[in-house]
Amino acid sequence: MPDHLSALQLILSGDPALLAIVRLSLGVSLAAVALASAIGMPFGALLALTHFRGRAVLVVLLNAMMGLPPVVVGLALYLLLSRAGPLGELGILFTPAAMVIAQTVLIVPIIAALTRQTVEDLWVEYRDELRAMNVGAVGRMTTLLWDARFSLLTALLAGFGRAAAEVGAVMIVGGNIDGFTRTMTTTVALETSKGNLPLAMGLGAILIVIVLAINAAAWGTRVWSQRVTG
Amino acid sequence: MRAPISDLPVVLEDVSLQRGVATILDRISLTITPGAPTLLIGPNGSGKTSLLRLCMGLAAPTGGRISWGGRSDPAPTRRAFVFQRPVMLRRTASANVTYALAQAGVPHAHRPGRAVALLERVGLADLAHRPARLLSGGEQQRLALARALARDPELLLLDEPTANLDPAATRAVEEIVTSAAQSGIKIVMASHDLGQVRRLAGEVVFLARGTLCERARASEFLDHPSTPEAQAFLRGDLVI
Numbered sequence: 001m002p003d004h005l006s007a008l009q010l011i012l013s014g015d016p017a018l019l020a021i022v023r024l025s026l027g028v029s030l031a032a033v034a035l036a037s038a039i040g041m042p043f044g045a046l047l048a049l050t051h052f053r054g055r056a057v058l059v060v061l062l063n064a065m066m067g068l069p070p071v072v073v074g075l076a077l078y079l080l081l082s083r084a085g086p087l088g089e090l091g092i093l094f095t096p097a098a099m100v101i102a103q104t105v106l107i108v109p110i111i112a113a114l115t116r117q118t119v120e121d122l123w124v125e126y127r128d129e130l131r132a133m134n135v136g137a138v139g140r141m142t143t144l145l146w147d148a149r150f151s152l153l154t155a156l157l158a159g160f161g162r163a164a165a166e167v168g169a170v171m172i173v174g175g176n177i178d179g180f181t182r183t184m185t186t187t188v189a190l191e192t193s194k195g196n197l198p199l200a201m202g203l204g205a206i207l208i209v210i211v212l213a214i215n216a217a218a219w220g221t222r223v224w225s226q227r228v229t230g
Numbered sequence: 231m232r233a234p235i236s237d238l239p240v241v242l243e244d245v246s247l248q249r250g251v252a253t254i255l256d257r258i259s260l261t262i263t264p265g266a267p268t269l270l271i272g273p274n275g276s277g278k279t280s281l282l283r284l285c286m287g288l289a290a291p292t293g294g295r296i297s298w299g300g301r302s303d304p305a306p307t308r309r310a311f312v313f314q315r316p317v318m319l320r321r322t323a324s325a326n327v328t329y330a331l332a333q334a335g336v337p338h339a340h341r342p343g344r345a346v347a348l349l350e351r352v353g354l355a356d357l358a359h360r361p362a363r364l365l366s367g368g369e370q371q372r373l374a375l376a377r378a379l380a381r382d383p384e385l386l387l388l389d390e391p392t393a394n395l396d397p398a399a400t401r402a403v404e405e406i407v408t409s410a411a412q413s414g415i416k417i418v419m420a421s422h423d424l425g426q427v428r429r430l431a432g433e434v435v436f437l438a439r440g441t442l443c444e445r446a447r448a449s450e451f452l453d454h455p456s457t458p459e460a461q462a463f464l465r466g467d468l469v470i
Contacts (some may be wrong), residue, residue, distance in 0.1 A: 125317055131288055132311040133333040133381070143329075147320040229320045229361045 010202045018199075022206060025183040028096055028170065029163040032103035033111075036159055040108045041152065044115025045141045045178070048123060059116065062164065065109035070102075074172030077102050094175035099183070102169035107159035114155035119144045122151075150225040155220050161211060236299040237308040237385050237445055238416060239263045246293035247280055247440075254280045254441045257294065260387065266432020267407070267417035269448065271424075273463065276437040278420040279314075282387050285418065286311045309385040314393055316374035318362035323354055323373050326362045330380035348376040352406050368399025375406050379415075386410060388419040392426065404429060423466070428452060436460045 010018055047058065079085050081093040092098045122144050130140055145152070169183035174181035176190060184203045191200040240262040247255040255277045262268065262285065270278045284296060285290045287304025289313070295302065298309070319326050327345040336344060349355045352372040357365060360375055371391055378386055388407065392400040407430060411417045421427055427434060431448035438459040444451065455461045 037414075126286060126319075128313060129317040132286060132306065132313075133330055133377070134306045135333050139333065143319070221450075229363060 002189060003213070006198050007204075009200070010028050010199060011206065019107075021182055021184055021187055021203065022098065022210075024181070025207075026210070028099045028183065029103060029160060030161045031100045032107060033156055033160045035100065035104045036111050037043060037108045039104070039158060039177075040111030040114045040159075041145060042141065043108075044112040045119045045145050047112070047141055048116045048119035049137070049144075059113075062109055062113045062116070066113055068106055068109065070106055071167070071168035071172065073105050074102055074169035075104065077173050079118075079171070082194065091120070092191060094177060094181060096174070096181060098173040099170045102173045103163040103166065106166060106169060107162050110162055111155045111159045113171040114158060118148045118151045118155065122148050123135060143156065150222055150229070153221060160214060164207065164211060232370075235301075235307060237306070237383075238299055240299045240385065241295075242284070242291075244276065244286060244297060245284060245291045246290040246292035247277075247284065249287070249447070250296065254440055255291075258442045259294075259323065259363035260435065260442060260445075262416065262418060264384070264416050267411050267419060267430050268425045268433050268435055270418060270420040270435050271422060271427055271463075272435065272437035272443075277440040278437055279389050280440075281437065282311070282389050282418065282420055284344070285309075285385075286387050297421075306381075308381070308383055309387065310378035310381040310383040312371070312374045312378050312386070312388040312391050314390045316370055318365070318370055321361070322359050323362050323365065324349065324358040326373055326397070327376050327380055330377040334381045336380075344380070348380055351409075352376045353402060366399070368402060370393050371395060371399065371403055372406060375403065375410075379410065383415055384417045385418065388417070389424065390420050392421075392423070400426075422429075424452070436463070438463070 017019075047055070047062070061151050077098065078085045078093065081090065081098055082088055083093075092101075106197045119141075123140070126144065126147070130143065135143060165185065169191055170181070170183050171186050172190070174183070174186065176186040182190075188200045188203050190205075191197070242258055244257045244259055246257055247257060258281065264290045272278055280289065284291055286309060287296075287298070287306055290304070296304070297458040298304070318437065319329060321329070324345050326340050327348050331341045331344055332338075338470075346355065346358070348368065349358050352375050354369060354372055354376065357369060362370065363399050365373060372426070374391070386407075391407075392403050395403065407417055407419065411430075417430075418444060419430070421430075427448060434444070434446055435442060436444040436451065436455075436457070436459070443457045443459045444455065451460065452464065455464055
C-alpha cells in the first residue's frame with residue numbers, strides 16, 4: 001500500500017490491499033456472529049425456559065461475561081492453540097480460523113444473555129396460550145425464538161458490533177500477519193503506531209461506515225417488522 | 231389420527247385453591263359432562279377464571295382432585311381454552327391456525343385445507359394473510375376461537391371472551407360458540423353478562439367468594455334463583 005496517499009484517495013481508488021483487509025475483517029466477524037448465534041440463541045432460550053438449582057448464578061455469570069476483556073480471551077486461546085497447548089495439534093494459531101473462534105468466544109455470552117432476556121419476557125406473555133395448546137419443550141423454544149426474531153436482531157447486532165470493533169483477541173491469536181490475518185482494527189493499531197495516519201484514518205472511517213450501515217439496516221428491518229407483524 | 235381418548239367427563243372433587251393465605255376456590259365439586267353450554271357466572275373475584283384454569287389443567291389445585299375422562303394427567307388432549315385477552319402469535323392469521331393444527335397433531339398435508347375451513351368458520355377468510363396482531367379485538371377473539379377449534383376439542387373453555395368487545399363483535403363470537411355447541415362441543419364459559427347467559431346457557435353455575443353457590447338450568451336460575459347470593463346478583467346488587 002502506498003503510504004503517501006490520503007485516506008480519502010485510498011478508499012476511492014479501491015486499493016486492493018485495503019479491500020482485502022476489509023473483506024477479511026467482515027468475513028471473520030460475520031462467521032463469528034453466525035457461529036455464536038448457533039450456540040448462543042438455543043442456549044439463551046434453554047436458560048430462559050428451564051429452572052434448576054444455581055440458575056440465578058448462571059444468569060449472573062452469563063451477564064458478567066458480556067464484558068469479557070478481548071485480550072484475556074485472546075491470551076487464553078493463544079495458550080490453548082499454541083504448539084505446546086492442548087489444542088496445538090490443530091495448527092490453527094495465527095490463522096483466520098483462530099480469529100473466528102476468539103470472536104465467537106467473545107460474543108456467545110452477549111447473544112446468549114440478550115436471547116435469554118428476550119425469550120423470558122416473551123414467555124411470560126405466551127405461557128398460558130402455549131400451555132393450552134399443549135406445546136412441548138422443544139416447540140416452546142422454537143416458537144419463542146421465531147416470534148422474537150426481530151427483537152433478536154438486536155442481539156446479533158450487539159454481537160457483530162463487539163466482534164468488528166475488538167482488536168485485542170484477533171491481534172493475539174491472528175498475529176496481524178500482512179495479507180493473511182490483518183484486520184481493520186489491527187491495521188489501525190499498527191499503522192497508527194507507525195505514524196501512517198492517513199491509512200489508519202481511512203480504515204477507521206470504513207469501519208464506522210460499515211457498523212452504521214448494518215445498524216441502519218437492522219433498524220429499518222425492525223420498523224418494517226413492526227408494521228407487518230404488529 | 232388421534233387416540234380415541236376422551237377428556238370428558240371432567241370431575242372436580244372437593245377442589246380448593248389457596249394463594250398465600252387467600253382462598254380463591256373453596257371445596258368445589260363439579261362434574262362436566264357433554265350437553266348444553268354451561269355458563270359460569272358470579273361477581274368479579276368469585277373465582278370464575280381460576281375454576282376455568284383448573285378445568286383446563288393450567289393450574290393445579292391445592293386441595294382435592296381433578297380428572298379428565300378418568301385420567302389425572304392434566305395434559306390437554308381434547309380440550310381448548312379461549313382467554314379473555316388472547317395472545318396472537320407474531321405471524322399471519324392463517325399461520326396462527328396452522329400452528330394450532332400442528333400442535334394438535336394434524337399431519338402437515340392436511341393443515342392448509344383445515345386452516346382455510348376454520349378461518350371460514352369464524353368469518354376471517356378474507357383476513358387470512360393479515361398479521362394476527364394487527365387484527366381488531368373482535369377479529370383476534372374469533373381467531374382465538376379458530377385456533378381453539380383447530381384442536382378438535384370435546385370441551386371448549388372460554389374466559390369472558392366478549393368482555394372487551396362491542397355488541398357486533400360479541401354477536402359474532404356468540405354465533406361461533408353457539409354453532410360449536412350445536413356441533414357437539416361442550417362449552418364452559420365464564421360471563422358476567424346476564425343477557426349473554428340468557429342467550430347461550432343451558433345451565434348456570436353460580437360462584438360467589440370462591441364457593442359454588444348454585445347450579446341449575448338457565449331458565450330456572452334466571453327466574454327463580456334459590457340462594458340469597460344469586461338473588462342479590464340477579465337484582466344487580468353488589469355481591470362481594
